Amino acid sequence: MTFDTMGFSPELLKGIEDLKFEKPTPIQEKVIPIVLSSNHDIVGLAQTGTGKTAAFGLPVIEQIDLQNKSVQALILAPTRELCIQISKDLQSFSKHINRLQITAVYGGAPIINQIKALKKGTHIIVATPGRILDLIKRKAAKINHIKTVILDEADEMLNMGFRDDLDAILETTPAEKRTLLFSATMPKEVARIAKTYMKTPEEITIGKQNAGAENVRHIYYLVHASNRYLTLKRIADYNPDIYGIVFCRTRQETKDVADKLIKDGYNADAIHGDLSQAQRDHVMKRFREKSLQMLVATDVAARGIDVDDITHIINYNLPDELETYTHRSGRTGRAGKSGISIAIVNFREVTKIPYIEKIIGKKFEKLLVPSGTEICKKQLFNLIDRMEKVKIDEKQISPFMETVNKKLEWLSKEEIIKHFLSLEFNRFLAYYKNAPDLNEKPNNRKENRDNFDKRKRQDNRNKRNKSNNNFQRFFINLGKKDGVLPTNIIGMINDYTRNRDISIGDIDIKDKFSFFEVDGIYTSTILKAFKDSKFRGRHINVEIAEGINEGNRKKKRKRK
Ligand code: ADP
Ligand code: MG
Numbered sequence: 001m002t003f004d005t006m007g008f009s010p011e012l013l014k015g016i017e018d019l020k021f022e023k024p025t026p027i028q029e030k031v032i033p034i035v036l037s038s039n040h041d042i043v044g045l046a047q048t049g050t051g052k053t054a055a056f057g058l059p060v061i062e063q064i065d066l067q068n069k070s071v072q073a074l075i076l077a078p079t080r081e082l083c084i085q086i087s088k089d090l091q092s093f094s095k096h097i098n099r100l101q102i103t104a105v106y107g108g109a110p111i112i113n114q115i116k117a118l119k120k121g122t123h124i125i126v127a128t129p130g131r132i133l134d135l136i137k138r139k140a141a142k143i144n145h146i147k148t149v150i151l152d153e154a155d156e157m158l159n160m161g162f163r164d165d166l167d168a169i170l171e172t173t174p175a176e177k178r179t180l181l182f183s184a185t186m187p188k189e190v191a192r193i194a195k196t197y198m199k200t201p202e203e204i205t206i207g208k209q210n211a212g213a214e215n216v217r218h219i220y221y222l223v224h225a226s227n228r229y230l231t232l233k234r235i236a237d238y239n240p241d242i243y244g245i246v247f248c249r250t251r252q253e254t255k256d257v258a259d260k261l262i263k264d265g266y267n268a269d270a271i272h273g274d275l276s277q278a279q280r281d282h283v284m285k286r287f288r289e290k291s292l293q294m295l296v297a298t299d300v301a302a303r304g305i306d307v308d309d310i311t312h313i314i315n316y317n318l319p320d321e322l323e324t325y326t327h328r329s330g331r332t333g334r335a336g337k338s339g340i341s342i343a344i345v346n347f348r349e350v351t352k353i354p355y356i357e358k359i360i361g362k363k364f365e366k367l368l369v370p371s372g373t374e375i376c377k378k379q380l381f382n383l384i385d386r387m388e389k390v391k392i393d394e395k396q397i398s399p400f401m402e403t404v405n406k407k408l409e410w411l412s413k414e415e416i417i418k419h420f421l422s423l424e425f426n427r428f429l430a431y432y433k434n435a436p437d438l439n440e441k442p443n444n445r446k447e448n449r450d451n452f453d454k455r456k457r458q459d460n461r462n463k464r465n466k467s468n469n470n471f472q473r474f475f476i477n478l479g480k481k482d483g484v485l486p487t488n489i490i491g492m493i494n495d496y497t498r499n500r501d502i503s504i505g506d507i508d509i510k511d512k513f514s515f516f517e518v519d520g521i522y523t524s525t526i527l528k529a530f531k532d533s534k535f536r537g538r539h540i541n542v543e544i545a546e547g548i549n550e551g552n553r554k555k556k557r558k559r560k
Contacts, residue, residue, distance in 0.1 A: 001029050007036055008062055011096040016058070019092060025051035027206045028058070034202060035059035035180070041198040044182045046206035047326065049308075049334030052182045053089045056150050061090060063147070064123045066099045070145040075126045076169070078156040079303045080106035080277075086152065087126040100124075105141070107131045108277055115140040129157060129165035136172065143169075146177055154183040154190050156303060156327070161483040163189065164511065170197045184330060185323055185359075216333035218357075218364045220343040222350055222440045228316060229260060231344050231369050231438055235314060236266060236294065237428070238370040240382040244312035245305065246296045247328050249320065250495070251536075257316060258296040268294040271301045273536040299324055300483070300536060308334050315343040318352055320487040325356050347440065368439050372432030379428050383421065471505040471517035473545040474526060478535055479512040488535070489516050496529035497522070515545055 002023055003016050024032065027046045034040055036059050046052060060073045077083050087104035094100045103122040105114040107130050114131070118140050125132065125141060135141035149170070151157065157166060170179075170193075179198050183190050194201055223231050236242055248254040251272040258270035269292050271283045280301070287295045288307060297305070299319060310332040319325055325343075332339025343364070345353065353364055370378070408416060478484040486507040493516075494500050502525070505517030518526055523544065530542035 006032055008058065009097075012058065012062055012093065014096045015093045016054075018095060021054070025055070027051060027204065028055040030204045030206070031055040031180075032059050034204075035178075036062065039178055041178055041201035042180045043194050043198070043201045043203045044180070044206075045184070045186055045204065046182070047184050048330035050206055052152065053086055054093065056152070056180050056182065057086070057090050057093055060124065060148055060150070061094050061097070061100065064100060066097075066123070068123075069121045071122060071125055071141070071143055072146055073124045073148040073150065074132070074143055074146050074169075074173070075124065075150040075152060076129055076132070076157065076166070077126065077152045078128065078160050078162065080108055080128060081303070081305070082153065083126045083128055085306050090124065090126070102126065105131050105135060111135070111138075129162040129169060133165050133168055136169070143173055146173055149173055149177055149179045151179070151181040151183075151193070154181050154193060155185045155187055155323075158187070158189045158193075159321075159483070159485075160300075160303075161480040163480065166193065167196075184326060187323065214333070215338040216329055216362075217338070217340045218329065218343075218360065218362055219340060219367050220345050220350070220353060220364050221367060221369045221438075222345055222347070223369060223438050224440055225346040227438045228344050228346075229257065232257070232261075232314060232316065233264065234370050234375060234438065235312070235342060236261075237375045238378050239312060240379060242293055242312050243290060244294055244310055244314055245302060245328075245331060246294055246314045246316050247302065247319070248296060248298060248316045249491070251298055253316070254296050254298050254301075261294060261296070266294060267292050268296060270296045271305075272298045273301060275301075299328070302328075302331070305331065307331070309337065310334070310339060313339065313341040315341070315345075318343060318345060318349045318356070320491055321485065322352060322355050322359060326360060329360070369437075371437065372435030376425075376428050376432055380421070380425060383424055387420075470520040471503075472520040472523045472526075473515055473517050475543045475545040476514050476516060476530075477512075477541040478538070479510045479514050481512050482536065482538060484509060484514065484535065489514065492530070492533070492535070492540075493518065493526070496533055497525050499525070502526075 003013060003021065006024070008016070027044060027050050031042060031044055032055060034042055035056070044052065044055065056075075060075075064072050075086060077086055083104045083106045087102050090102050094102070101120070101122040102124045103114075103117050104126040105118070106128040111131070111134065114135065115138065118125070118135065125143075127135075127141075132141055132143075136143060151166070179201070181190070181194055181198065181201070221231055221235075232246065246257060246268075248257055251274055254270045254272045255274075258268050261268035269283050269286065271280055271287075275283070283292070283295070284305070286292045287305075295302075295305075296316075313329050313332045315325070315328060319328065325341075329339075329341035332341060343349075343353070343356075357363055411419065476489065478489075486509065489507055490504060493502060493504060499522075502522045503519040505519075506515070507517070508515040527542065527544070530540055533540045
């Protein structure tokens, strides 16, 4: 199939041609004809990098009535970055359609300018759910005539706590509109949206549902947690041309890892919630330009990142929500290229690998962390390769050659090579001289000890749970609106108290705040631990909620 035969206007075809898209991707091949020739709703499941933006963007642009000045399509996406990306993509598709107006609106930017832009009139709005709802309430965005609503990255929007906003928006749009929903995964919440707001949608699944991109290799290294950073360094040294994202779980860890990498001479930087938008844009610009080889990021900060040639995704540790792994690894292997997703895991995390394999529908390869010798060999060949291929500027260099030759007369060719290599290479040889083996051996005493510890902890926990069913209920000023999930709260309790044995009861996430319950004997530990803490840049306030809840817990949370 080609774009020419799909029924697009010559202007739109010209835009596609400019982009050098040769033929539609599988999801485009399926979605475009349905949108152009019927009025069916669509649920499109496809991993990142499959060309979803054009799949909905092209036919929606084609169907805009330019004479009609009202808003005809609303595209919802989870982040500011994605809104900007999508509207840029639509702009380039429609480069030759002069009068088409596309407006992006999102949080974190002055609303006044967006109101002004909308006042001028627009055919397509690309928006984050929170901001468009605000604009609808202020009567700046009028969506009562829209024909199409598109939910892009629906799973991410729900992950980020936009559930109520989405409900509110979908309820106010005209009943006869068409809805297109795109998602990489199909968790329950996405299915609920489809069931509640869509009319017997056609379901289009590209590749295996929930599968990671076909051309991504998944690898894990089993190491002791204290060796994570050294392992990361070896990965970087073993892949001199690496262009990758290193995912960390917390902002602090992101900063620490990036600081160490920079100190150790790598082209790396961090992107996380503590940075201002301008700082984030600056880091992203350097990464896009490849001035940075490694971007250390939290999952939240990485959500908008849309870069094509990523060679490696490194999971510095596994994500709390295992589904997130799909999003991480989906950032490589895009646009037909191959990529590698590496997980650095310890004994505790390695047990999660089979679950991830189920989610991605693919097996991991367990590889050994490269040894010092292997890395030196790799670096050496890389250096020689670069030396062979280097461009020589004859004109600039020839005036020096005579003197240089004279000075090196006493050295043979072999010796000259040896000297040059050592000059560049001694640093690596020295660093990796006697470098230890970082691999954890499955059968060593350490594992037995770990397992013993684990059993003992479990026993203690069981004992405590039997003897003490008094949970203290706490109030925390984080809710759905902040994108907080039960696992985040469990994670914070674990991290801030540095005690993984505290029994946790119910966790109840409300809109703007939440409650959680913890074994009452840890009340002061919790209050102390959460003092002066932050979540995604917001100060956390934890207080005792009224009344102690007595025993009889039905839902006991399992600890990670
Ligand atoms: P998704 O939204 O599924 O993650 P995108 O729409 O962002 O994917 O597309 C991923 C990349 O593939 C982009 O760089 C885009 O320009 C490119 N692309 C999309 N459609 C085609 C096509 N038909 N041929 C070649 N490249 C394409
Ligand atoms: Mg997309």
